[in-house]
Amino acid sequence: MIVISDGHETGDTSIADLLREIDPRAEGRTAYALIERLYPICRSITGNGVRRSLRLLREMIPLELREVMSDTPVFDWTVPDEWNIRDAYIMSEAGERVVDFRKSNLHVLNYSVPVNRIMSLAELRPHLFTIPEAPEWIPYRTSYYQKNWGFCLAQQQLDKLEEGEYHVYIDSTLHPGHLTYGEFRIQGQTDDEVLISCHSCHPSLCNDNLSGMVMAARLAGLLQGTSLRYSYRFVWVPGTIGSITWLALNEGILPRVKHGLVLSCLGDPGKFTYKRSRRGDAEIDRAIEHMLTHCGHEFNILDFAPYGYDERQYCSPGINLPVGCFMRTPNGCYPQYHTSADDLSLVTPSALGDSLIQLLRVIQVLEENRCYINLNPECEPQLGRRGLYQQIGGTKDAATKEMAMLWTLSMSDGKHDLLDIALRAHLPFEQISQATAALLKAELLEPLIKS
C-alpha cells in the first residue's frame, strides 16, 4: 500500500519497492478514468481548456499553473494571443447545424478567428478540411501563427452537403492574455534534475496528448512517495511554443538537467518506441534501450531527428539536453493519428498501466546507476567464505547471481557504471544492482567519488 504525502518531500520507499507494490491494472484503470474526463475539453496552445485540464490533473498531484503574458519574447518566438471558443457551427438553410462544435471540438480549425457570415458552399469550401482516404474521420488541424478560420469534418459529411447558402459561425476570441503551463518539482537528495515533459495543447485526442499528460501526472504522484537521488521536474506545456517558453524562462536550470524524457502516445497497445536524444549515447538513451531489451516485448529504437515533439526544442543545438522521447506507436505511424479516431477506443487501461511500469523501471536505472570501485581488484575475492558463492552445485538462479557478481567485480574499475556492466553482461539491470548491493555489504566495492 502506497501512501502519497501531500508535500513534495521524498519518502523512504525505493523505486524497487514501488515496482513490487503497485498493481499495473489498477494504475491503468485510474489513468484511463482520468483520460475519460479530460477527453471532452477543447484544449489549444493557450486558453481556458488548458487551465481546466491542468486543474483536473491536480486531483493526482498538486502541480502549479504558470501564466506567461502574450507578447512575451521567448528566443526567436513571441507568446501569442490567448484563444478561447464558446461555440461554432455551419448551419443549413433549414436551420440544421450540419457541422457542430458541440459534437466534436475537432470540427473547428484550432485558433480560428471569429466569423459570422452567410456563404455559399462554393465560398465555404476553401475553409473545409477532410481526409478523403478516411471518410468517416474528422481531421485535426490548426492555424496558430497565421490568422485564419475553418472547419474540419468527415469526408462523408462534406459529401452530403448540398449547394446553397450556409450560416457560418465561430464564437471565438483571440486577444492578449496568457499562455498557461503546468509544472511540478520533487526535491531529491541532489539538485541534479530529471526533466519529464509532455504536451497539453491538443483538443479531443487521446493517445497523442492525454496519455502523456496523465502518465506524467501519475509518475509524479508515485515518485513523491519514494526516496530519490535526483530531483524531478515535470512540465505540461503546449507543443513547441510551450517548451520554447519554458526553456527561455529557465535557462539557469538547464545545466542541472542530467536526463530527460518527452512522453507521448503511451496509451495505444502498440510496441514501445524510443527516440534517442540528439547526443545519441546519453545515459537516458542507454538506460531506456537496456530496459526495453529486457522488457519482454518487441520494441523500436529510432535515431534522433529534428522533427516530432518537444525534444525538437530540448535537443536544439544551442540547448542540446540529454532528452529522448518515449512512446508506443509514434506520431504519424498509426492511422488514427491527428484524427477524431484517436479517441477513447484507441487507448487501453492495460497499455497505460504497462507504460507506467516501464517508466518506473527507467527511473530505477537512472536512480541506481553509478560507478563503483572493486576494493579487491587483484584476482577474484573469495566469495565462498563470505557466503556469496554456491557450494556443490546450485540452482540456475544462483548461477545468474554469481555471474552478476563476477561481472560487477570485473568491470568496477572506475571506468564503467552499472548500466555499462548490465549491457556488457547481457543481464537485466536489477541483477547487477542486486549484486552490487551484496558486494557493498561484503565491503568488496565502494562508490567512486569523482574528483
Added chain:
Amino acid sequence: MIVISDGHETGDTSIADLLREIDPRAEGRTAYALIERLYPICRSITGNGVRRSLRLLREMIPLELREVMSDTPVFDWTVPDEWNIRDAYIMSEAGERVVDFRKSNLHVLNYSVPVNRIMSLAELRPHLFTIPEAPEWIPYRTSYYQKNWGFCLAQQQLDKLEEGEYHVYIDSTLHPGHLTYGEFRIQGQTDDEVLISCHSCHPSLCNDNLSGMVMAARLAGLLQGTSLRYSYRFVWVPGTIGSITWLALNEGILPRVKHGLVLSCLGDPGKFTYKRSRRGDAEIDRAIEHMLTHCGHEFNILDFAPYGYDERQYCSPGINLPVGCFMRTPNGCYPQYHTSADDLSLVTPSALGDSLIQLLRVIQVLEENRCYINLNPECEPQLGRRGLYQQIGGTKDAATKEMAMLWTLSMSDGKHDLLDIALRAHLPFEQISQATAALLKAELLEPLIKS
C-alpha cells in the same frame, strides 16, 4: 545552351545550372565519337601514339603536352627510353602476314625491341602470347622494363599455324627521347586544387583507357565555363611511370590538392564502382559514396588496396593524397579486360553520358560542401514568419524541404559540414544545399570561418 570560353577563366554558371542544362545523350554521343577516333592509335607509355592522342583531345580542351627527357630520375624510377613502332608481322613461308600489326596494334608485345629473323615455329613459341580460355581474343601484354619482344594473338590463330619457318619482323625503335603527358588547369576562386587523373598508355583498348581520357577532357571543358571555388587540375599520364613522374616534378603543388579522382573504365554499361582513397574517410570518399547512394542505380564501394591504377602512387604512404578511383566495372572484373574485346562494342554513348553526369554531381558536392553555423541555436527559429514553413497541410515536397531545413539547423553547430548533414538526414545533397541557401537568405546561418 552552354558557351565554353577559350581561356581558362571560370564563368558565372554554377554546377547546378550546368546539370540542368546539359543533355546526357548528346554528351555521350560526342564522347563516343572521340573514342572512335582515338581507338586505332598505337599508344604506349612513351612515343608518338601518346602525342597524337593528346593532340586529338585538344579539340575538346586546350591541354598542354609536357615532355620529360628519358633517364630523368623520378623518385625510385627513371624515365625510360622512348618507344615507337611502324610495322610488325609474322610472315609464313608462303609470304602471308599470319600475324599483322596493321590489323591490330595489340598483336605486338608493347615495348618490343626490333627483330628481323627467320625462325621455326618452335623457336618462335616462347614469344607468342594467347588466351586459351578466350580463343578468339588477342591479349594485351607489355614489357616496359625488361627488354624483350613478342607477339600477342588469338589462340585460334596460333592453332592454325603450321610447323615451318617464319619471318619475324618488328620495325620499332627504343631510344632516348621523352615521356609525354597532358595537363590542363582551371583557376578557381581559391588555389586549393582538385586533381583528376587518367592513364593514356594503352593501345587499342576502349574502356580501360579511352573512356577515362575522354571523360576527363569533357569534364575539363564543362568546368571551364562555370563558377568554381576550387581550382581543377587534369592530367593524362602513362600508367605508373606517368603519375610517378608528375608527382616527382610537382611536389610543391601536393599540399594544395584537397581532393582527387582517378578515372578509368567509365564507358561500359556496368554499375558504378568507387574505390576509396587510402585514408578511407576523406571528403571525396564521403562525397562519392553519398552521390552513389542517391544516383538511383546499384553500385559498389571498394576499400583501398595498393593495386589498380595511379591511385597506387597518389596514395603511397609518403604522398597519401585523398584520391579515390571512379569506375564502372573495375579492372580485372570484366572478361574483355586487357584483350582485343575491350573495343568499340564494349563502351556505349549512354554509359559515357551517365558517367559524366555523376562526375558533375560529385563536383557539385565538393564545390558546395562547407560548414555553416546556426545563428539561432537555442530552440528552433520560427520558420513560419519567414515564409519557410508550410501552413495548414502541404505537399510531400514541402515536407522534405522542411526536413532539410530542420536537419541543417540542427547539425550546423560547427562540427558538421553539409555532406555530414545529408548523410545523417538520408537526403540528397541538393536538398540540404537548397535548404542552406534558403536559411542563408533568411540570415539563420552563416559560413563557419575556420581560425
Added chain:
Amino acid sequence: MIVISDGHETGDTSIADLLREIDPRAEGRTAYALIERLYPICRSITGNGVRRSLRLLREMIPLELREVMSDTPVFDWTVPDEWNIRDAYIMSEAGERVVDFRKSNLHVLNYSVPVNRIMSLAELRPHLFTIPEAPEWIPYRTSYYQKNWGFCLAQQQLDKLEEGEYHVYIDSTLHPGHLTYGEFRIQGQTDDEVLISCHSCHPSLCNDNLSGMVMAARLAGLLQGTSLRYSYRFVWVPGTIGSITWLALNEGILPRVKHGLVLSCLGDPGKFTYKRSRRGDAEIDRAIEHMLTHCGHEFNILDFAPYGYDERQYCSPGINLPVGCFMRTPNGCYPQYHTSADDLSLVTPSALGDSLIQLLRVIQVLEENRCYINLNPECEPQLGRRGLYQQIGGTKDAATKEMAMLWTLSMSDGKHDLLDIALRAHLPFEQISQATAALLKAELLEPLIKS
C-alpha cells in the same frame, strides 16, 4: 629432425622451420600416450596426485615443482591444507564394494574429509551425487573450501542400491602441507615474456585438464629448440587457487608479461574456440583471431567473460594481463564435461596434433610481428629492377606475393604492425612475413625503433 637440448637455451631453428619439420600425427600420438599414463592418477588442488603428474611431464621437459606451504596468504585467499587419499568405498551388508574409489577416482567428492561409518541408505543419500539426465556417467564434484564428504556415482548405480546398512569409508587426510605447481621458463632474446598456463587439478578427466597439461609440456619442449625473441614461461597450476598463488608470488614479473594464453580442452575433435582477453583487442587476441581465420576450419570467437578457467585471475581488473583462453569445445559446452565420460575416448591423437600446430602458428605470429618503416614511401619503389616483380604474366602465387609486398609497403608507415597488415590485406600472416623478409633484403624496409 628436431634436436631438443637439455638446457633452457634457445636454438637456431625458427618457428617457421619447426612448422615445416614436425609431424602432427606423430606429435598427436606422443601426446595421447602421455595422457593415457596421466589419466588414472587422482589429482586435486594439492597432494601427491599433482606431484606424480608433474613428474611424469618431466619426461617431456625439465619443469620445476614449486611447493607453497598451507596457510600462506595469497591476495584474498589462503593456501588450503593438503589433501591425500588412499582408498574409499561404500560397502553393502553383503561385503560388496558397491561404490569403489579403485574403479574410478571420480567416485569420491574431491577434498572429502575422512569417514568410517555404518549408515542407512537414507542417511547416506545427502552425500551421494549423480546426474539423472546421464544415468551411466559419474559426475565430478569438489568441496575444497567447505569441509564435507561424499560419493559421486552413476544414477543407475544408485538406482540399484537397496535399503539397508552400508559401510562408508574414506581413507583421506587433510593436513597442513603444500600446494604444488609446475613451472618452466625459456630465456629468449628479450626478457619480455609469453605466459602459458593450464590447470592440473582435475582427477581422471582427459579433455578438461590432461589435454592442456600435455599440450603445454610439448609446446615448451619444441620451443626449447628454437630461436626466440620472447622468453616463455609455462605454469601448471591448480585451478583458481593455483593461478592466484602464482600471481601473488610473482607480482614483480607481471609487467614483463606481454602476451598469455590459458590452455584447456584441446583434445576433443570439436572446432577451435578462442575467448578474448579482458582487453579484447590485445595483440594475442588479434594474433589468434587472424590465425584461426586462415586455419581452414570453422572456429568460434568468444568475448571475455569473468567465468571459465584461470583467465579469470589473469584478467581480474587489478592484474589485467593480455591473456586469452585457447580451447576446442569450451567448458560446459560438451555433454561429457565434468563427468566420467571425459575419458580417453573423447580425446584423439589427431585433434591433439592439430591443436599443437595451431599453437605454434600463434607463437610464430607473436615472434615475427613488428612495425617496419617503408624507406621509399613516395610512390611505389620499382620492384621489377630488384627482381621482386613478375615480368609478362605470372602465376597466381606470384600475384599473391606481389600483393603481400604492396600491402606491406603501403602500410609500413610506423602505425601498423605486420599483423595489422595481414588483417587488412586478408592474407595469411606468413605471406606478409615473407614479403617483409624480401623487402628487408632489398633494403626497402627497416624495423621501427620505438623511442
